[in-house]
Amino acid sequence: MKTKLQAARIARGWSQVELMDALEDAAERLGIELPSRSSLKTQISMFENGRRAPGADYQALFSEVYQATRVELGLELETAPSQLDSLPSLPSPRLPTPKANPEILGYLKSVFVQHTQAEPLVGPRFLVPPVQSQVPLIEELCKEARGDVREDVLRVGARYAEFLGWLHQDTGDSREAMLWTNRALDYAFELGDPALSSYIFQRRSNIAAEAGQAGYAIGLAKAALRDDRKLPGEVRAVALRARANSEALLGQADDAARTFDEARSLAEAASVEPGSLAPYCSASYIDMEAANSALRFQRPEEAVRTLEASLTQWPAEQERDRGLCLARLATAYAQLEDVEAAYNAGAQAIAIAQSTGSARILAELGRVQDLLSRWSKLVEIAEFNRQLGTMKGS
Known part of the structure; x- marks a missing residue:
């Protein structure tokens, strides 16, 4: 039976030699060292036959050349340590587990709003510790929460995790940024919220783009836009911005320009409501991103x-x-x-x-x-x- 990795190559009409050429080009862009051509051909055959799982470097390269996510290619995500390994312990394990209630959730939401309001002014360095210190409480609430209150807890968890991902991205730590953003996507998937999932997919695309993985980034941006007609205007605009950035990185100047124009039109027309996922996505913001594309060209x-x-x-x-x-x-x-x-x-x-x-x-x-x-x-x-x-x- 064909693996998804083999199917991706066949769908493009590539021979293994053509795939090797594409992998070598991507490896040069990403700074990854490949073995000799004969060894590479053996590795590809083993990966496509399912006899060996690609490591982290090969996963990044396949995502790059096929412009697809690891999930779409049937690749296992790189194993990362649990977030709980580095989080502070609860004050005392003898205390009862806290229960989700309107007062606790109101507190978490209020603190989150204060942090997001402060972040554009003070930056990430002072905010990572206080934001991360709330995560153990959210994890504990998730253990026991059921029904409607569980949805509320999951939504709070998704927002905190995504925000932590952003803070780490702005400090230059792409690995931690992607780890926390992936965690946010776990919450969003359980919620079944298309707008929240879309927003988090475009955030993952941004992290990949800034790390120089343009093919992976555009795959994630496309995932963010999969149900674009169901999305609020500002979320669709910011997801289009992510796709345009990826197109620019891939050298697709005309495609990027058209996508930026579409994003700008949506940003201008969007009516941002309280609690919006992307209140910052104004026409000025899109213009700044489009200007960066112009610099690239x-x-x-x-x-x-x-x-x-x-x-x-x-x-x-x-x-x-x-x-x-x-x-x-x-x-x-x-x-x-x-x-x-x-x-x-x-x-x-x-x-x-x-x-x-x-x-x-x-x-x-x-x-x-x-x-x-x-x-x-x-x-x-x-x-x-x-x-x-x-x-x-x-």
């Missing part, structure tokens, strides 16, 4: 126009994302060799990166630093490099 003039306009409409409460927008604007100016404008935007982004501890802003500023290396003797650029070096600990 060496179109800095387009990026500058888009980012400058986006910054005039940026919500004050989204300070961390404003910092990322400024860092990308600095990159655009640096590509244009406008050193003064690049420094001005970059200096503002550094200040926000320092206050929020966002690794994503810092990574973008690293691109700016590389582009401005020819002007490193200028006083302003030397100061820019000094501040970046301090933040990187170098």
